[in-house]
Amino acid sequence: MLNQQRIASRPARAGADRRRQPVPFQGSKLAPSVPCAAAFQLAGAVAASTSFADATNSSSSDRPLTGLGGKPNVVSLLRSRGLVQEVTNGEELEVAAGVGQLSVYCGFDPTADSLHLGNLLGIVVLSWFQRCGHEPVALLGGATGLVGDPSGRSTERPVLSEEQIEHNVSSIGSLLEDILTRNSQPDVPTVRVLNNLDWFGPMSFLTFLREIGKFARVSTMLAKDSVRTRMESEQGISFTEFTYQLLQGYDFVHLCRDHGVRVQIGGSDQWGNITAGTDLVRRLLGGEEREPPACYGLTFPLLVDSEGRKFGKSVGGAVWLSAEKLSPYKFYQYLFQVTDADVIKLLKMLTFLPLEDIEALQAAMGAPGYVPNAAQRRLAEEVTRFVHGEEGLAQAIKATEALKPGAATQLDAATLETVAGDAPSATLPRASVEGIALADILVAVKLQPSKSAARKLVKGGGVYLNNAKVSEELYTVKPVDLIEGRLLLLAAGKKNKMLVRVSD
Numbered sequence: 001m002l003n004q005q006r007i008a009s010r011p012a013r014a015g016a017d018r019r020r021q022p023v024p025f026q027g028s029k030l031a032p033s034v035p036c037a038a039a040f041q042l043a044g045a046v047a048a049s050t051s052f053a054d055a056t057n058s059s060s061s062d063r064p065l066t067g068l069g070g071k072p073n074v075v076s077l078l079r080s081r082g083l084v085q086e087v088t089n090g091e092e093l094e095v096a097a098g099v100g101q102l103s104v105y106c107g108f109d110p111t112a113d114s115l116h117l118g119n120l121l122g123i124v125v126l127s128w129f130q131r132c133g134h135e136p137v138a139l140l141g142g143a144t145g146l147v148g149d150p151s152g153r154s155t156e157r158p159v160l161s162e163e164q165i166e167h168n169v170s171s172i173g174s175l176l177e178d179i180l181t182r183n184s185q186p187d188v189p190t191v192r193v194l195n196n197l198d199w200f201g202p203m204s205f206l207t208f209l210r211e212i213g214k215f216a217r218v219s220t221m222l223a224k225d226s227v228r229t230r231m232e233s234e235q236g237i238s239f240t241e242f243t244y245q246l247l248q249g250y251d252f253v254h255l256c257r258d259h260g261v262r263v264q265i266g267g268s269d270q271w272g273n274i275t276a277g278t279d280l281v282r283r284l285l286g287g288e289e290r291e292p293p294a295c296y297g298l299t300f301p302l303l304v305d306s307e308g309r310k311f312g313k314s315v316g317g318a319v320w321l322s323a324e325k326l327s328p329y330k331f332y333q334y335l336f337q338v339t340d341a342d343v344i345k346l347l348k349m350l351t352f353l354p355l356e357d358i359e360a361l362q363a364a365m366g367a368p369g370y371v372p373n374a375a376q377r378r379l380a381e382e383v384t385r386f387v388h389g390e391e392g393l394a395q396a397i398k399a400t401e402a403l404k405p406g407a408a409t410q411l412d413a414a415t416l417e418t419v420a421g422d423a424p425s426a427t428l429p430r431a432s433v434e435g436i437a438l439a440d441i442l443v444a445v446k447l448q449p450s451k452s453a454a455r456k457l458v459k460g461g462g463v464y465l466n467n468a469k470v471s472e473e474l475y476t477v478k479p480v481d482l483i484e485g486r487l488l489l490l491a492a493g494k495k496n497k498m499l500v501r502v503s504d
């Protein structure tokens, strides 16, 4: 029996498949899973935070921005930032968004225990709706995750166990709630996090067939790209995945009828499922004598890598949003290293910076005196702050500073552990560290090939102990050198770093 009481319908604390036209994203210059040797050279900077008024100033839009209570119209704002691919009834939605508060939802299937950078677009768009006065609803696919969305996939999804899905629902539920709640202002509607297992769990198969299936046309279902492409493949498509669009479609019906949700958003690969929803809303909630509620779908372009593949879990190593799976430092570094060709587009799509600030950065990039990577730094700061908060950003900047060659940053064990995955590390017994010549330790951890080479390097000023230069040839390591009694950061030359853990 499925446990339906995980992330249930709880209020938050504070508050086509066709026409895929992905946004080319050249990817980072550095794959996230690759230890970032080059990244050690990058310096961080403390960023200024962006006020709501600034963030929603989209002066370069050529459309009138009229929204709720003096806030911009969310649809034109999203258009101006390249965040609209298709809308089911664009003009009408734009009018509706200026007239009253809308509830808008984005669904996330629990196919992993974290979301990734591609999914961040959905969170950003939800946040924009919220900033413009509308209510964001994050829907966890506790039920749909058990079925598997065929959209954008050439093969069947692996079936995950109920326990795994349950675990993933709980992890991504907390992540979504944390990000959306932390980034919401006091004067905007609070976030709701729902789980579709709450309504599908208790529904019998017969009820599904009689009350939902009866309203679905098989010809329309077959015409969806997600189904058509798979039908043409050797493997075909299972009945299970074929029905997926009806589950997502019915979510929209349920959310519209019971929660007043009027808009569904998603990546462009979700167009087929989203229109299945608007279609079912018309059929189930409208009739000869009653107008169906006006519901809308809006898709945003997919972020794709340099080879045009959807930026997600499977391609090139996911850039995870959860700090447990990817440290804020690595997340920051990934964004810091996107190419010049991508950075402006990403600033528009992934940050809340005013367009005029982004345009100013763009102009500065081509002008003399431009500090290299200033635009990348801004991108990394803004997005890291949005995902990991001020604390996560501070941690990322501190780690970046600490790993800068010759940095004079005060090191602490937490910072060092943060970057442990990026610098090589070694473990030595305490007796092989305390009272032992630094040159010998350099050899023991293979930073130098021989004692003589190590001594020469120390003497020449090429060795750093906890970021401080040591030039005494026979220097011996003392207990006070150990950071929190257990760690040393050694560097031979400016780039070769090694984290030494001391065991008892």
Ligand SMILES: Nc1ncnc2c1ncn2[C@@H]1O[C@H](COP(=O)(O)OP(=O)(O)OP(=O)(O)O)[C@@H](O)[C@H]1O
Residues within 6 Å of the ligand: 107, 108, 109, 111, 116, 117, 118, 119, 121, 122, 149, 153, 265, 266, 267, 268, 269, 270, 300, 301, 302, 303, 304, 310, 311, 312, 313, 314
């Ligand atoms: N690269 C991307 N750019 C924009 N939106 C994306 C991207 N990847 C996923 N999304 C959106 O995030 C939501 C969740 O998508 P999904 O679970 O399919 O992501 P995924 O992890 O990439 O999937 P997969 O399991 O196929 O790798 C959908 O609305 C989807 O369109």
Ligand SMILES: N[C@@H](Cc1ccc(O)cc1)C(=O)O
Residues within 6 Å of the ligand: 106, 107, 108, 109, 139, 140, 141, 144, 149, 196, 247, 248, 249, 251, 252, 266, 270, 273
């Ligand atoms: N199908 C979406 C997730 C989703 C699930 C349920 C919905 O109602 C909406 C969206 C995806 O794979 O990413």
